[in-house]
Amino acid sequence: MTEHEQNTDTGDDLPEQMKIRREKRAALLAEGKQPYPLGYPRTHSLAELREQFAHLEPGESSGVTVAAAGRVIFVRTAGKLCFARLRDGDGTEFQAMLSQGKVGAEALDEFKRLVDIGDHLGVTGEVVTSKRGELSVMADSFAITAKALRPLPVAHKPLAEETRVRQRYVDLIVRPEARAIARQRAAVVRSIRAQLDERDFIEVETPMMQVQAGGATARPFVTHMNAYDIDLYMRIAPELYLKRCVVGGIDRVFEINRNFRNEGADSSHSPEFAMLEAYQAYGDYRTIGELTKSLIQGAAQSVFGSQNVELADGSAYDLGGDWAETTLFGSLSEALGENVTVATPLEALRAYADKVELGVDPLWGPGKLAEELFEHLVVPELHAPTFVYDYPEETSPLTRGHRSMPGLTEKWDLYIRGVETATGYSELVDPVVQRERLEAQARLAAKGDDEAMRVDEDFLRAMEYGMPPTGGMGMGIDRLLMALTGLGIRETILFPLVKPE
């Protein structure tokens, strides 16, 4: 069935229920009524009604006439009396009652003929309670405020996961948890913005379409700009632009926005994902780690009321207090039972990889292989929030060398429930060393590593003007939501990318 056929009014090929709803829409028009009127003169939201009339006893009448509206989520007809449960966008529900004695036989018949579950409905009447004590509007009049042409799924069977993702609008209508996560996500982002604002960080928006994608090792999406006839890259990280800001004197700067990485999609990776990056002049990896911990704990506290959050499976997860710390090579040595350092030769690391049946890419250097071993052996065990320190220089081309340990950098990764959630650095600010590192990356790219970085001359020019000592961090917003809620990435993103139907 094509969209065109679905859009016709006759709809001979439509499923029965959709055909019937189209006929009801046509009937409204034929009777001089609007199926999609401009509005409804509401006097109260459903939440306001609940609050204002909470005191009504069962069977009591308030004597107050109100007008309210919401989506019909439940209908019950009992001869000359009908019930409709309305729901507002915030999830508040309120009952409408229509009795033949109040609205008349003709209007009651119209309600039964034309109103379906899923329609938006406005009702005007007195606030009463039913015999069972349910707060209700006893309608004097009603109007359909938007006719739904598709039936809602059955309320008491969970929607298939794929349908929830592909038709999030339906998921949001029928599943309270879907509405909750959308609001929680907004609250978490709001909390992080507020905390950064309190600390005098300036929020900026840097380019998402770039001549050269930099700031991370990842494969970019390519697009084309017709006016200049050049390829542009969707950004893989805002880092190089935020550092330009620090050079320019925006000493505390952050951005919350989308990155795009042309890689796989699975339960913890989305091709587009929201990220926070923050840079603090005269900070380093320690101060920026403290900031990161505060932001996460503050968001948990303000959104969930506790740093010990309840996850989707009902278990508790404690984000409070100080977090565990370890080092990449220390934890890896422990897992292997062999002493491994940044100086361990590639051949020895390959032997360990063979022993634990880890596939090795011949392009990997010792640093990259050590990280892969770490992810394979250590990460699955990192349940409690843990900062992992001291990564090899080889894989961290934008990070300052360690102040006391040659070959290592001042970098940490933060793991929460075994998921890399944030990363932080003492930023490399020496433009000469930075050029050497980027040129080494460019040589990797020339050898066929399409995730390697390219030399960004304008970024190097900015560095040559002098960037102050700086701590920087990046944190995946989607992953933070996963950490705080225990949900999968496809639940924390409203509209994750799905293949076309």
Added chain:
RNA sequence: GGGCCUCUAGCUCAAUUGGCAGAGCUACGGACUUUUAAUCCGCAGGUUCCGGGUUCGAGUCCCGGGGGGCCCA
């Protein structure tokens, strides 16, 4: 990239060895002036993801393709 599982009515799911494509809810018609997944009576609704093949006969078996999920690399 590899392996396994999966796709059937609006929704959630059945269908034995290859033998008339079913149920619940929803919808539709009827009864009911206090329902809350009401109850009772009645009645509809299908390109079994798509394309081939085997067969007297395919939702089921075979081949190819697509969507989704899980695991592995």
